[in-house]
Amino acid sequence: MSPSPDISVVVPVFDEAGAAPDLAREIAAAFAGRRFEIVFVDDASRDDTRAALSALKAEIPELRVLAHGANSGQSRAIRTGILAARAPVIVTLDGDGQNDPADGPALVDALLAGGESLALVGGERVKRQDSQAKKLASRFGNGVRKRLLGDTANDTGCGLKAFRREAFLRLPYFDHIHRYIPALMLREGYEVAFRPVGHRPRQTGQSKYTNFGRLIASASDLLGVMWLQSRSRLPGRISEL
Template sequence: MAQARREFAPDISVVVPVYDEAGAAPALAREIAAAFAGRAFEIVFVDDASRDGTRAALKALAGEIPQLRVLGHRKNSGQSRAVRSGILAARAPVIVTLDGDGQNDPADGPGLVDALNAGPPDLALVGGERVKRQDSQAKKLASRFGNGVRKRLLRDTANDTGCGLKAFRREAFLRLPYFDHIHRYLPALMLREGYQVAFRPVNHRHRQSGRSKYTNLGRLAASLSDLFGVMWLQSRARNPGGVDEV
């Protein structure tokens, strides 16, 4: 079985970072498998050193979901690092990411992949934009404010970079500079590299278990530092407009 998994070459790798999500992760894995049934896919869960039974709960699904792989960080390193670990380990050229708390709907993933594959060659990312968000009013207001400031300063055309549901090309992601919280700046960084990005509305659901790992104040403090850093990266970009072998 292990040898067969190594030889399998999927078209899509679904990468899911999780931290203390034992209550949500198994059901989410089953939903992802159902959503991508009929396609060549793998599911890569990255457990960011959870303190609960997340890792064991996922490993118990190995016989039920043969496409499932479970990676584990030795120490907690944050969502962006978990996403990157999953992408580095992924076997497919197309990556789908979604949050591990179950609020992103896996049923929207195939549509993002289809939009990516139907686009022009330089389309590198199709991001989800959450409609009818199932969050507290305070969280929605903070998100709206943060998205507005970021969009104005970075000109990344994105209304909702906080949505974890995205489809993008693995090769394009690996060209980007890595830093913590990079997952919120993928559209801006893809544009900086000369790629195109697009967006589609996606569903958003209530959290069924666990609790959010972020606070509004904590997110704001990190976002200001990250925002200035990405603005600096944009200011130092030089794009040759393509490379020709002569």
């Protein structure tokens, strides 16, 4: 493991024993030649996810495995990984294998090329490999959120993102924050950008969300983020005298 990684790849997983090991290998291959670490956060899985990942640590020295004692959700698992991360740049992706790790380095390069004011480069999935109902629900939700929050994101549900750790830690934390990171970055005065990324069909396991459950959570979250935006006051350029 690199003593000082430049990139921490954070992956939340829950009951993904079938997908997680191959995903870890793909991440290691995608970032080969760079100083990186891989932080999987097992959100109290009920299957063999934790054991399957732990068995890979000898094969992938960059791999770290953190484990929640109780199931706390995707956003908390992401935050756990970011708090434990040792690099200034974070890459997140979903643990089901639908995000392609090969797209990660390009997001990192775009982030680093954008200057210090650019805090996030998010992926926008093209040719999504989901059911028609899920795609329609996502399109509707993204449209409503984008209109109300003005976050410029066409696909905030894409788990593949690259962003600055310091910027993320400035954001107010709440459950489901992972869908509102672009809006909250803008609220803090940062810039955000987006790039097209691939999307793959799920090969194992099953989705942890339903369209109805996502709708119920999104309604209250959206109102909360709108309130946070209304209470934001930026100080402009800060200088030390």
